[in-house]
Amino acid sequence: MLSAAWLRERFRAGGPAGAIAEPDVPAADLTPAAVLVPIVVRESGMTMLLTQRTAHLRDHAGQVSFPGGRCEPEDAGPEATALREAHEEVGLEPGQVEVLGRLPEYLTTTGFRVVPVVGLVQPPLNLRLDDFEVADVFEPPLEFLLDAGNHQRHKVEYRGALREYWAMPWKNYYIWGATAGMLVSLHHFLYAGER
Numbered sequence: 001m002l003s004a005a006w007l008r009e010r011f012r013a014g015g016p017a018g019a020i021a022e023p024d025v026p027a028a029d030l031t032p033a034a035v036l037v038p039i040v041v042r043e044s045g046m047t048m049l050l051t052q053r054t055a056h057l058r059d060h061a062g063q064v065s066f067p068g069g070r071c072e073p074e075d076a077g078p079e080a081t082a083l084r085e086a087h088e089e090v091g092l093e094p095g096q097v098e099v100l101g102r103l104p105e106y107l108t109t110t111g112f113r114v115v116p117v118v119g120l121v122q123p124p125l126n127l128r129l130d131d132f133e134v135a136d137v138f139e140p141p142l143e144f145l146l147d148a149g150n151h152q153r154h155k156v157e158y159r160g161a162l163r164e165y166w167a168m169p170w171k172n173y174y175i176w177g178a179t180a181g182m183l184v185s186l187h188h189f190l191y192a193g194e195r
Contacts, residue, residue: 002143004041004120007190011101011118015189019105019113020181023163030113034078035068036086037118037186038097039142040125047139048183049121050175051090054135064175066116066182067092078102078115090137091128096121103185108178116182140170146187151180 038049053063067086075081079099086092103116127137144150145168154167154176166180175183 002046002146004046007039007100007118007120010190015103015192017104019107020185021107022109022165022178022181024109024161025107026109026111030107030111032071032078032115033069033112034071034081034085034115034117035066035182036082036092036097037066037103037116037182038086038092038121039118040121040123040139042123046142048142048145049090049092049125049137049139050173050179051134052136052138052173054131054133063177063179064173065179068114070112079117082115082117082119089130089134091126092121093126096125098122103182103189106178106182106185114178114182116185118186138171138173140173140175144168144170145175145183146190148187151184151187 040047040049050064051067053065067089068082069085071078071081075084083094083097087094097119100118100120103118106114106116108114129137150168152167153164155162155164165177166184167174167176168180168183169175
């Protein structure tokens with residue numbers, strides 16, 4: 001079922017609208033941002049290209065994330081931001097990415113309004129990591145990430161309040177927070193109406 005053709009068809013058909021917000025999102029002044037949700041089309045099966053951020057960064061240090069960042073005034077839109085950031089962070093050439101569409105906006109407690117841009121990526125990947133921002137890249141199977149049985153709800157006490165968040169540990173990587181939330185959003189988008 002998971003194939004490039006099926007993914008293209010799902011995005012042509014559209015999916016649920018409306019933003020997804022983490023708890024306690026600021027009421028105003030969210031910074032526009034975009035990430036690339038890069039699905040790598042490999043002969044052995046589709047994977048998702050994820051990054052692990054370096055430990056010294058001010059925002060989301062050490063976390064697993066999609067390539068992405070703040071929208072700049074010269075960007076033509078979220079797709080341009082996502083492709084530019086993916087090129088800057090991991091050296092992914094924009095010509096290797098077939099943009100399929102967008103997922104619902106994801107509003108973060110850290111003050112970002114993120115547009116997840118989903119794209120198919122054709123190997124070979126001749127990646128060049130920005131060693132200031134990216135400590136590592138890895139590719140979990142897309143099938144694992146889309147399996148609702150791997151979508152865990154975790155809780156943590158933060159500033160005196162109990163918060164819930166999505167997590168999907170894979171091997172030695174802990175995929176959680178906004179990245180895991182966007183992967184759950186991708187699952188809902190692709191399988192809406194199939195239950």
